[in-house]
Amino acid sequence: MRYNQRSIPSIDKIMLQGINLACVRGDRELFRDVNFSLEAGGLMQVRGPNGSGKTSLLRMLCGLSNPAAGEIRWNGASIRALDGEYYGAMTYIGHLSGTKDDLTVIENLRISSALAGFDIGIDQAKEALGYIGLQGREGLPVKVLSQGQRRRVALARLLVCKTSLWILDEPLVALDVAAVKLIQELLEQHLREGGMVVMTTHQEIDITAISTTQLHLA
Numbered sequence: 683m684r685y686n687q688r689s690i691p692s693i694d695k696i697m698l699q700g701i702n703l704a705c706v707r708g709d710r711e712l713f714r715d716v717n718f719s720l721e722a723g724g725l726m727q728v729r730g731p732n733g734s735g736k737t738s739l740l741r742m743l744c745g746l747s748n749p750a751a752g753e754i755r756w757n758g759a760s761i762r763a764l765d766g767e768y769y770g771a772m773t774y775i776g777h778l779s780g781t782k783d784d785l786t787v788i789e790n791l792r793i794s795s796a797l798a799g800f801d802i803g804i805d806q807a808k809e810a811l812g813y814i815g816l817q818g819r820e821g822l823p824v825k826v827l828s829q830g831q832r833r834r835v836a837l838a839r840l841l842v843c844k845t846s847l848w849i850l851d852e853p854l855v856a857l858d859v860a861a862v863k864l865i866q867e868l869l870e871q872h873l874r875e876g877g878m879v880v881m882t883t884h885q886e887i888d889i890t891a892i893s894t895t896q897l898h899l900a
């Protein structure tokens with residue numbers, strides 16, 4: 683099944699680069715000299731054991747924390763210098779889904795999308811929620827949903843936010859087989875259209891992309 687609402691901007695030349703990145707947490711150096719580049723249509727899977735720094739790296743890529751050394755560049759410029767231009771092109775979904783328990787499913791999607799700069803109407807929100815398997819649940823507070831359904835609410839944002847770079851921390855956790863397949867198809871569609879994906883996962887998943895990079899943290 684193909685989702686048609688989105689059309690991402692032309693992003694022929696966009697590239698994300700990590701240059702000599704290092705990460706220190708507390709008194710421990712988690713990694714150093716991490717280098718990568720990701721072009722349009724590229725997928726980077728960040729792998730490594732628990733505690734190796736995958737979430738820390740993703741948070742750096744989102745600008746939520748600074749590398750202890752090195753630089754993150756978007757189209758050749760430091761993300762620190764770009765500010766809005768970079769953040770407007772990126773969607774981050776952390777491993778804690780970031781949903782608000784007391785808000786309904788549809789309120790969560792509309793508010794999180796609006797905060798990301800994409801105002802969506804009720805019909806568009808309902809269509810996205812239906813696509814992701816939450817039809818009939820739109821008016822429920824998120825606190826009554828199962829873990830997998832909460833995850834789906836967070837992931838629905840990918841359907842309505844027209845950004846080129848998706849940064850996803852364990853997007854498949856708690857999802858059932860059907861939902862994993864749906865997300866796999868969504869990621870492949872995004873990559874086919876020239877989008878980029880950086881993701882962590884402990885699960886084996888085969889995603890077709892123009893280029894795939896495996897970044898292993900020890």
Ligand SMILES: Nc1ncnc2c1ncn2[C@@H]1O[C@H](COP(=O)(O)OP(=O)(O)OP(=O)(O)O)[C@@H](O)[C@H]1O
Nearest residue numbers: 707708709712730731732733734735736737738739
């Ligand atoms: N603010 C902090 N202060 C001290 N240590 C921290 C801080 N944030 C993270 N850490 C530590 O850094 C290490 C890496 O954490 P991180 O969440 O990046 O790992 P991960 O590879 O994503 O792990 P997992 O596979 O379990 O999700 C962990 O040992 C964690 O406890």
